[in-house]
Amino acid sequence: MRGDRRRPARARLPDAGERGAGGDDGGAVVSGAYDLIVLGAGPAGVGAAVTARSHGLSVLVVDENETTGGQVYRATPQAFATRADAPANPDKKEGAGQRQSLLASGAAVAFRHSVWQVSPGYRVDAVGQGGPVHWSAPAVIAATGTTERVVPFPGWTLPGVIGLAAATILLKSQQMLPGRRPVIAGCGPLLAAVAVAVLDGGGKPAAVLDLSGPGDWLAALPALASRPDLALRGLGWVVRLKAAGVPVHFRTGIAAVRETADGLAVTPCRVDADRRPLPDGAGQDIETDCVAVGHGLTPGTEITRLLRARHRFDAALGGWVAEHDADFRTSLPGLYVAGDGAGISGAAAAHLQGQLAGLAVARDLGRLGADAHETAAAPVRKRLAAAQRFGRAMARLMALRPAHAASVAPDTVVCRCEDVTRGEIDEAVAAGARDVNQLKAWTRCGMGPCQGRMCGETAASLVAEAVGSRGAAGLWTGRAPLRPVPMDLLTGDFTYADIPLPKAAPL
Structure with a gap:
């Protein structure tokens, strides 16, 4: 077993002026x-x-x-x-x-x-x-x-489709573009922030698809006035995007993403105020090399x-x-x-x-x-x-609208860890699953390595549609391990001779 727990030097934070402000090696730390x-x-x-x-x-x-x-x-x-x-x-x-x-x-x-x-x-x-x-x-x-929340759509599990949060990690921490001409989609202020960061990095977004409408942003103006510095920064982002000729489409989501010979093709779709896709609302495909999408937090x-x-x-x-x-x-x-x-x-x-x-x-x-x-x-x-x-x-602005989750197609994968589709969730609910933990037991939805972080919101919203409310649908029971843990790090190096065996019970 690993028994060496010698005290290392205390981990040092970098000075504020150091370029990059990285950090320590994260080595052994004493209990x-x-x-x-x-x-x-x-x-x-x-x-x-x-x-x-x-x-x-x-x-x-x-x-x-x-x-x-x-x-x-x-x-x-x-x-x-x-x-x-x-x-x-x-x-x-x-x-x-x-x-x-x-x-x-x-x-x-x-x-x-x-x-x-x-x-x-x-x-x-x-x-x-x-x-x-x-x-x-x-x-x-x-x-x-x-x-980050992503409401599933056909093609959301394809390579090249990433979350807005992942895009910000690439841009901020790794100084990498998620793509030279990405489609940036979803809702909230991160859309403009990521789009402008792509411009700063030398790329140009193929389009920004915002589920919110101009009226939603106008309704938020009184609250935005409480932080004029941030409001002005956001306005500056909008001006930058317009000056760069980046198309911004309001009340627009993603109907589907498919692979092409040159990358990806995004089919946009107009939505109503509840973010429900409109009939015949699909637009012309947008060619792109990356899709960065996020539907809130x-x-x-x-x-x-x-x-x-x-x-x-x-x-x-x-x-x-x-x-x-x-x-x-x-x-x-x-x-x-x-x-x-x-x-x-x-x-x-x-x-x-x-x-x-x-x-x-x-x-x-x-x-x-x-x-x-x-x-x-x-x-x-x-x-x-x-x-x-x-x-x-x-x-x-980023809150999940039940109509948005309800629009997920039956054959679309909701739980990507366990490959559970919307149709399988509906079948479990029809068979009597009345909360998310019962759904989990019946379908394995939420049992994968992410423990429901990716699928939980959508799955719970679908259950809530049948039982009446998100409160009634419940929430995942917390269980250890909170993160996947490599067993060799927990067990260390040992042989079977190191394992203490209890004495045999008397007959």
């Missing part, structure tokens, strides 16, 4: 005890860790990436040189600032570690390049971000579901979220949530939510009195209200 373990090093996790450290708590931050940043503030690896002509990016500046603040806080970090189990109490088990490791703490903050609730915290369904927040109070305490003592995993609100709100959760932990562990806690939390709550107004307006 140990802390006051607080923060799961996730995005803006919420950084806000929580820095705040908790400022009140004297020992803090460990765990993330499967190379460094902090999450999706929005994702860093470019140090080995990648940034182009000298690359445009200034506010997200890079904010991400570098957050990395520096975590470094200065003195929090311990465990990057390149995948958490596969969280037990009540709390014990966190993870796997890194050095093998298995575990930590314990009386408090855990789940700052686990989101999963869903909160990452794997840890809170695993621990059996109470949850509620709120479509405006992205789906199922763990119930929490104003300071982000869940229904379980010692378990807190923050960021988009607590409801889609955006990166700025996530950082502030993390600060509030960090303050709550400091108070609950006796490091901060009630009056001092309120004095520290009040200005953060005020800033959070403005940030959430903007972020939740974007979340409403």
Whole structure:
């Protein structure tokens, strides 16, 4: 068995000014005890860790990436040189600032570690390049971000069809174009962000297909005014796309994608206000070398579901979220949530939510009195209200419409891990499946390596259509392992002689 757990030097965060701001090698990390373990090093996790450290708590931050940043503030690896002509990016500046603040806080970090189990109490088990490791703490903050939603369509499993989130990883972290002439489709602000990033990288989108209409964006204007900086940035994206001659089609989705001799062909389709395809709404095929598609975000609730915290369904927040109070305490003592995993609100709100959760932990562990806690939390709550107004307006634009899921064709694969089609889901529901876990047992939908992250929203929406509501359809039961874990990393090197065998029972 692996028994060597020599203490390595503490993982070092790069200075904010270092090019690329990559991270550590993520090698062996020693098991140990802390006051607080923060799961996730995005803006919420950084806000929580820095705040908790400022009140004297020992803090460990765990993330499967190379460094902090999450999706929005994702860093470019140090080995990648940034182009000298690359445009200034506010997200890079904010991400570098957050990395520096975590470094200065003195929090311990465990990057390149995948958490596969969280037990009540709390014990966190993870796997890194050095093998298995575990930590314990009386408090855990789940700052686990989101999963991208893609409502299936014919051809969505073809090579070259990727998520909008995957496109942003390629563009931000790897400085690679997803394609030189991609079709960018779905809903929400990420459409324009990805399209402009493709332009900055030297490509030109073949088209942008937005399920929302101009009226949907106009309805969001009052909320957008709460963050004029972000609203102006978005307006600048629109101007850039228009100046570059990129076709932008509103109230338009994807009917199908098929392979061609030169790449892919996208058949666009006009949709109504509920995102239901219109009869005879199919348009002329668009030739492309990549399709980047995303239909919004869903909160990452794997840890809170695993621990059996109470949850509620709120479509405006992205789906199922763990119930929490104003300071982000869940229904379980010692378990807190923050960021988009607590409801889609955006990166700025996530950082502030993390600060509030960090303050709550400091108070609950006796490091901060009630009056001092309120004095520290009040200005953060005020800033959070403005940030959430903007972020939740974007979340409403990305919310899943039941008619959109209902439009999936019977022969279209919904669960790509287990190859379960819409027709098979309908057959199970007709046979009596009345919640998603029963559907899972009958069809294996959601049993694959992604554990329902890709298919869950669509499958649940289809069940809800039969049982009356998403609340009645339920949510996946959380189970370990939270991520697929290579068995050799858990077991190490051993022979059968190393296995202790119990004495035979008396006859």
